[in-house]
Amino acid sequence: MIALSHITRSFQVGDQQVTALRDINLDIGAGDYVSIMGPSGSGKSTLLNLIGLLDRPTSGIYRLDGGDVTTLDDAQQAKVRSEKIGFVFQSFHLVPRLTAAQNIELPMMLAGIAPHERRQRVAKLLDNYGLAERADHRPDQLSGGQRQRVAIARATSMQPAVLLADEPTGNLDQSTGKEVMNLLEQLVEQNVTLILVTHDPVIGSRALRQLQMVDGQIVSQSEREE
Amino acid sequence: MRFADVMQFASASLRGSRTRTLLMMLAMSIGVASVVVLTALGEGARRYVINQFSSLGSNLVIVFPGRTETAGIGPGMLLGQIPRELSLDDAQALLRSPAVSRLAPLTVGSSQISQGALNREVVVLGSTAELLEVRHMQLGQGQFLPRGDLHNSESVCVLGAKIRQTLFGSQNAVGSWVRLGDRRFRVIGVMAAQGESMGFNTDEIVIVPVAAAHMLFNTSGLFRILVEARHRDLVEAAKRDVESIIVQRHHGERDVTVITQDAVLATFDRILTALTMAVGGIAAISLAVAGVLIMNVMLIAVSQRVKEIGLLKALGAPAVQIRKLFFAEAILLSGMGCLLGLALGYAGSILIGQLYPSLPVSPPWWAVLAAFGTALGTGILFSVWPARRAARLDAVTALAGR
Numbered sequence: 297m298i299a300l301s302h303i304t305r306s307f308q309v310g311d312q313q314v315t316a317l318r319d320i321n322l323d324i325g326a327g328d329y330v331s332i333m334g335p336s337g338s339g340k341s342t343l344l345n346l347i348g349l350l351d352r353p354t355s356g357i358y359r360l361d362g363g364d365v366t367t368l369d370d371a372q373q374a375k376v377r378s379e380k381i382g383f384v385f386q387s388f389h390l391v392p393r394l395t396a397a398q399n400i401e402l403p404m405m406l407a408g409i410a411p412h413e414r415r416q417r418v419a420k421l422l423d424n425y426g427l428a429e430r431a432d433h434r435p436d437q438l439s440g441g442q443r444q445r446v447a448i449a450r451a452t453s454m455q456p457a458v459l460l461a462d463e464p465t466g467n468l469d470q471s472t473g474k475e476v477m478n479l480l481e482q483l484v485e486q487n488v489t490l491i492l493v494t495h496d497p498v499i500g501s502r503a504l505r506q507l508q509m510v511d512g513q514i515v516s517q518s519e520r521e522e
Numbered sequence: 523m524r525f526a527d528v529m530q531f532a533s534a535s536l537r538g539s540r541t542r543t544l545l546m547m548l549a550m551s552i553g554v555a556s557v558v559v560l561t562a563l564g565e566g567a568r569r570y571v572i573n574q575f576s577s578l579g580s581n582l583v584i585v586f587p588g589r590t591e592t593a594g595i596g597p598g599m600l601l602g603q604i605p606r607e608l609s610l611d612d613a614q615a616l617l618r619s620p621a622v623s624r625l626a627p628l629t630v631g632s633s634q635i636s637q638g639a640l641n642r643e644v645v646v647l648g649s650t651a652e653l654l655e656v657r658h659m660q661l662g663q664g665q666f667l668p669r670g671d672l673h674n675s676e677s678v679c680v681l682g683a684k685i686r687q688t689l690f691g692s693q694n695a696v697g698s699w700v701r702l703g704d705r706r707f708r709v710i711g712v713m714a715a716q717g718e719s720m721g722f723n724t725d726e727i728v729i730v731p732v733a734a735a736h737m738l739f740n741t742s743g744l745f746r747i748l749v750e751a752r753h754r755d756l757v758e759a760a761k762r763d764v765e766s767i768i769v770q771r772h773h774g775e776r777d778v779t780v781i782t783q784d785a786v787l788a789t790f791d792r793i794l795t796a797l798t799m800a801v802g803g804i805a806a807i808s809l810a811v812a813g814v815l816i817m818n819v820m821l822i823a824v825s826q827r828v829k830e831i832g833l834l835k836a837l838g839a840p841a842v843q844i845r846k847l848f849f850a851e852a853i854l855l856s857g858m859g860c861l862l863g864l865a866l867g868y869a870g871s872i873l874i875g876q877l878y879p880s881l882p883v884s885p886p887w888w889a890v891l892a893a894f895g896t897a898l899g900t901g902i903l904f905s906v907w908p909a910r911r912a913a914r915l916d917a918v919t920a921l922a923g924r
C-alpha cells in the first residue's frame with residue numbers, strides 16, 4: 297500500500313545542501329510491521345515524516361493505496377492524514393490544557409464527526425487502553441505510560457490504516473515501554489500497518505521486517521526469523 | 523470541523539491563558555467603553571440643545587428689526603437712516619399670511635416692581651394672549667393676558683413664579699395690585715415654575731399687555747415677533763410671507779431679519795453631530811491600539827503553541843482549519859471585550875446621566891454599532907497575520923518545537 301520510488305529529500309542549511317534521504321525505494325504492504333533502525337542523523341524521522349505526509353520529497357514519487365500523493369495540495373494531504381494515518385511520538389504531544397478524553401477526541405473533532413459518535417468512540421478507546429478512570433485528567437496528571445496510551449488511543453481514533461511511531465518508547469522505562477509495544481502490536485493483529493522507528497535493538501527485532509538506515513539510505517533489510 | 527467545535531476549542535485555549543485573555547479584553551473594552559461614553563456625551567449635548575429649542579415653541583419664525591445680514595446695504599442705510607422699527611400694526615399685518623397660524627409680539631424692558639414695602643428690579647415682557655401657546659409656556663394660577671385687540675393697554679400683569687414668591691410669599695397674589703414704574707397693575711395670573719430655557723428665566727419676569735408695556739417704557743417698537751407657522755411644512759412659506767409683508771409695509775425696504783427655528787436648530791444639530799463623531803473617532807483610535815495589542819497577543823500565542831499547531835496538522839487539520847481556529851480565538855476575544863466595553867460604556871453613560879440629570883446622555887445607536895464593528899473588525903484584521911503565520915508553519919519543524 298505504501299510505495300516509495302527514488303525518494304530523495306535534501307535540506308538547504310545556509311549555503312550547504314544536507315541530504316537526509318538518498319534514492320529510497322521501499323514497498324510496504326497492508327498489515328506489515330516494519331521497524332527502522334540506524335544511527336542518529338541517518339534519516340529515520342525524515343523518512344517517517346515523508347510517509348506521514350508531513351513532509352514532501354525533493355524528488356521521487358510516493359504512492360499511497362495506488363495513488364500518487366506527492367502532488368496533492370495541503371488540504372488534500374491533510375484529508376489523507378486524517379483518514380489513513382496515525383502518529384505516535386516520542387514526546388507524546390498531548391495538548392496540555394485538554395483532558396485525556398478531549399485529546400483522544402481531537403482527530404475526530406477536526407474531521408467533523410458528530411459529537412455523540414465521538415463520545416461513544418472515546419469511551420470505547422478509554423476502556424480499551426485502561427484509561428477509563430483517567431478520562432478527565434489532564435496530561436500533567438498522568439504518568440509517561442498513561443500519556444503514551446492516550447496518544448495511541450488518539451492515533452487510532454480515526455481507525456487509520458497506517459500507524460507511524462517515532463521512538464514511541466524513547467521517553468519510557470523498560471517495562472512501560474514493553475507495555476506500549478504490546479498495545480501497538482495488538483493493532484498489527486487488527487491489520488494496521490505499523491512503521492516503527494527505534495534505537496532499541498530488542499524492540500526493533502520484534503518487527504517482522506527490519507530496515508537498517510545509514511546516511512540517508514536503506515542499507516539492509518531482514519525478516520524476523522520465526 | 524464543526525462550527526460549535528471551533529468555538530469551543532478557541533474558547534478553551536483562551537481560558538488556558540486566563541490573565542492574558544482578561545488583559546486583552548480589558549484593553550478592548552476600554553476602547554469600546556470610551557467610544558460609547560464620549561458619543562453619549564456628545565449626543566446628550568445635541569439633544570439638550572434640541573430640547574431647549576423645542577421648549578421655545580414649534581414651527582417658529584422669528585422676526586426682529588434691523589438687518590443683520592451684511593450682504594445688502596439698503597439705500598436707507600446709506601442715507602444714515604436708522605432702521606424702521608417693527609410696529610404692532612406690522613405684527614397684525616402678518617396674520618394675513620395663510621401660512622401663519624398665530625403670533626406673539628414682544629417688547630422687553632426692565633422696571634421696578636413694588637408691592638407694599640417690597641420692591642425689586644424685574645424684566646417686563648410686553649406681549650399678547652397668544653404668547654402662552656406660541657412659546658409653550660405653562661400658567662400656574664389665574665389667567666393669562668386677555669385676548670382681543672393688540673392695542674389694548676389694560677393694566678393687568680402675570681407674574682413669574684419667583685417674583686410672586688418674593689412679593690407675596692404665602693399670600694394669594696391673584697387679584698392683588700402691584701406697582702410697575704409709575705403705573706398700577708392688577709395681578710391676573712401667575713406662571714408655573716419652569717426654570718431656565720434658552721438663557722431666559724421665565725420665573726423672574728412680569729408679563730403685561732404689549733400696549734401697556736409700550737406706555738410703560740414710552741416706546742412703540744417691538745423687540746421680536748414670534749410667528750407660528752400652521753404646519754412644519756409651511757415654515758418656509760411663512761418666512762417668505764412675513765418678509766414680503768414687512769417689505770411691502772416698509773416701502774420696499776428690507777429692514778428686518780427673519781429666521782426660522784429650524785434653520786438655527788439644523789446648524790446646532792450639524793455642529794454637535796460633527797463634534798460627537800469627532801470625539802467618537804478619537805476614542806476609536808484606542809480601539810485600533812487594542813487591535814495592535816490583540817495582534818501581539820495572538821503572535822505570542824502562535825509562538826507559544828507551535829507544537830500544538832504541528833500536532834493539529836499531523837492529526838489532519840489543513841492550513842485553512844488552523845487559520846479558522848486562530849481567527850475564532852481573536853473574534854471571541856474582541857467580541858467579549860466588545861460586550862464588556864458596551865456594558866461599561868452604558869453603565870458610564872447612566873452614571874453621567876445621574877450626575878447631570880438635565881443632560882439627556884444616551885449613546886447613539888450608530889456609535890454603538892460603529893464601536894462594535896470597529897472592535898470586531900480590528901480584532902479580525904489584526905489576527906489575520908498571526909493566523910496565517912500559524913497556518914503556514916511547517917508541520918515537522920513545528921512538532922520538533924523548532
Ligand SMILES: Nc1ncnc2c1ncn2[C@@H]1O[C@H](COP(=O)(O)OP(=O)(O)OP(=O)(O)O)[C@@H](O)[C@H]1O
Nearest residue numbers: 307309314315316335336337338339340341342343
Ligand atoms: N529541517 C531540517 N533542516 C535541515 N536539516 C535537517 C532537517 N531535518 C533533518 N535534517 C537533517 O537530516 C538528517 C536526518 O535527520 P533525521 O531527523 O531524519 O535523523 P534521525 O535518523 O531521525 O536521527 P535521530 O535518531 O537522532 O532522531 C540529519 O542530518 C539532520 O540534520
Ligand SMILES: [Mg+2]
Nearest residue numbers: 340341342462
Ligand atoms: Mg529521529
